[in-house]
Amino acid sequence: MQKDPSHAVLITGSTSGIGLAIAHSFARAGYAVMLHGLATAEEGRALCEEFSRYPGSAGFSSADIASEAGCAQLVAETREAIGNPAVLINNAGVQFTAPAHEFPADKWQQILAINLSSAFFLARDLLPAMRTANWGRIINIASVHGLVASEHKAAYCAAKHGLVGLTKVLALENADCNITANAICPGWVETPLIQPQIENIAREQGVDIESARAQLVGAKQPLARTTSPEAIGELALYLCGKFAGTITGAALPVDGGWSAQ
Template sequence: MVRRTGAALASCDVTDTTPATPPDAEPDPRRPLAGRTALVTGAASGIGRAVAQRLAAAGAELLLVDLDADRLAGVAEALGAEALACDLGDADAVAALGLRRRRVDVLVNNAGLQHVAPVEDFDPERFALIHRVMLHAPFLLARDVLPGMYERGWGRLVHLTSAHGHRASAYKAAYVSAKHGLEGLSKVIAVEAAGRGVTSNTVAPGYVRTPLVEGQVADQARRHGIGEDEVLERVMLARTPVKRLVEPAEVAELVAYLCGPHTDSITGASHHLDGGWTAT
């Protein structure tokens, strides 16, 4: 079963959202992203929603992207953001966002989906879809927003990868390879953007407490006939020294830090929030 959380739009009216006043030379430490515009994908729930809330608190104007138009509209209304319901698996829909004509100072590539099967049984269409949403779309979005960032001399790209961007798990060929690819894409952008005021980094969490993961815990508990706490410790977190799920707010806090002041030299790096998984 494929569960899809990422997404965007087949067609839309595009208008310039450049803030009326430029960002302050000396950012307000309480609102360091005031005057900046941030685009967050997969923003209707989970990590994406937490990131959107945190960036809004930092003063950013928000463009929120997700496949789930109804849920996205609710999040956008609560945050005073603009909702862009869009299928990131469709390159034409991504192009229809018209981001080359819009101001985007911060890009957070978060949208993702999962499918579990051994390689010999893995549906090629599912494999391709996961790569389109989780690797090709981040490339297309970065390609569209980088020229404006270069012109303004400032930009932040943060890509949500995973411990699976550094480690492998059986039956997750598409997810693991897409996350590894996104780690590489981020590094290439960081090298190309060096000296232009633009940084590119990844945030690589372990299992995060999202509706998708909580559903997996419940399914595993029923399948194995054990409690959910036991599923976490013995199955999902077996390779993780810290035996708990990462909270979305923890991820959002690190994303916000990477988008804030005093981070010009932090680029091309992968930042782990995995409870020590990749240390073992």
């Protein structure tokens, strides 16, 4: 098994959507990849098998990172499978929409734990080895909702704005060790996460899924196209490449002009 830490990456929430696309980008580039997400051991094995066509090794963890203990479990399983990762990509995230005055407390706690606190715990645990190696990359998959707000997304917006703030602190604290920290802030990306929102519009307005998708995207983005998960994967890879060494503390929108308004 390859255990070259300078080419090892942990991507949270990489069994699906954006995280999975990021994993493919890094694996194609030769990285050993730690796959992670809420999937069965059998699904994890199948995913590793799929990644065996790439040059680097692949490991899998199904740790639930909604708690500090779950994050510690993920760190331990990652070190066991691919060594200390030089690149950490905090991507796992969940969504729930409701007006703030009706927002259930358990949903608030869950979104803050998964979308924000896990990024802190994982960075805290992996940074010492990055600092010793004098190189590291932390990429937080935030959202345009880390830059602007939308109705009914109190917890999501709070978590993503928090993630952008955390990114800046990590960038400042670790610049002395050639470690960069950046946030990517996508608008609408075509993944399972946005399906319920598309289906809600279709149901409420009695339109087909295509019209509902166009309505969802066009309502916020001047450039009314969804971003592909692969585009986020390639941007994350660029941030680890030789031309991105001075990009740090940034929150990069990939949002069809949403946050330019």
